[in-house]
Amino acid sequence: MIQKKLAGEKAAEFVEDGMIVGLGSGSTVYYTIQKLGELVKNGLHIKGVSTSSRTSSLAASLGIQLVSLNEVEKIDLTIDGADEVDRNFNGIKGGGGALLFEKMVAKASAKNIWVVDQSKRVNALGSFPLPVEVIPFGYTHVNKALQERGFKPVLRTENGEPFQTDSHHYILDIHTGSIDDPHALHQWLKSLTGVVETGLFIDIADAVIVGEKQTASIVTK
Numbered sequence: 517m518i519q520k521k522l523a524g525e526k527a528a529e530f531v532e533d534g535m536i537v538g539l540g541s542g543s544t545v546y547y548t549i550q551k552l553g554e555l556v557k558n559g560l561h562i563k564g565v566s567t568s569s570r571t572s573s574l575a576a577s578l579g580i581q582l583v584s585l586n587e588v589e590k591i592d593l594t595i596d597g598a599d600e601v602d603r604n605f606n607g608i609k610g611g612g613g614a615l616l617f618e619k620m621v622a623k624a625s626a627k628n629i630w631v632v633d634q635s636k637r638v639n640a641l642g643s644f645p646l647p648v649e650v651i652p653f654g655y656t657h658v659n660k661a662l663q664e665r666g667f668k669p670v671l672r673t674e675n676g677e678p679f680q681t682d683s684h685h686y687i688l689d690i691h692t693g694s695i696d697d698p699h700a701l702h703q704w705l706k707s708l709t710g711v712v713e714t715g716l717f718i719d720i721a722d723a724v725i726v727g728e729k730q731t732a733s734i735v736t737k
């Protein structure tokens with residue numbers, strides 16, 4: 517989709533020679549990574565920290581050098597997609613199941629830019645089902661607690677089997693409706709034993725690049 521391409525490619529303009537760059541996951545940041553691949557072929561030196569096995573394969577195929585999160589003290593800039601972004605730049609991520617690594621990479625980054633198309637911008641988070649990453653052991657009990665709270669959890673599946681994240685966890689997609697207090701919801705979810713991470717990304721994005729019909733605009737706080 518052209519809006520994703522415009523946003524994704526625009527973000528590559530913020531990458532400078534010598535940077536350690538967090539490489540997000542998904543169909544929008546795909547275009548950033550493709551662009552970075554071109555720039556690397558033309559002499560740009562960067563090291564990438566990947567957030568998913570898919571991104572690792574893509575980056576490696578384009579000749580982008582990868583290092584693990586353990587090997588770096590900090591990341592200069594991370595570029596990633598999002599499933600929803602509100603006016604405070606809080607977001608829902610994890611539609612592709614990469615939320616845990618994405619959040620760890622984001623939190624180790626001096627700056628985070630999200631790339632989205634216009635449809636991802638919302639007044640309040642919560643229309644997109646919120647991914648909750650859980651360990652497979654006893655996940656039905658977490659599911660029950662979420663059901664009791666009225667969140668209608670759905671175990672994410674792939675080819676008829678539970679979808680497994682890169683860490684071999686499961687994902688329960690929950691239906692929260694409009695989220696009034698993302699902090700409180702995130703805290704409550706994290707308090708459930710067996711929950712590894714939530715797709716609520718709060719106070720993480722510094723700027724959002726929004727792909728429009730013919731251009732991409734940069735929105736800062």
Ligand SMILES: O=C[C@H](O)[C@H](O)[C@H](O)COP(=O)(O)O
Pocket residue numbers: 540541542543544545596597598599609610611612613614615618
């Ligand atoms: O787990 C997936 C990530 O959080 C993605 O960044 C997010 O789902 C947005 O992906 P896309 O750009 O494909 O809509």
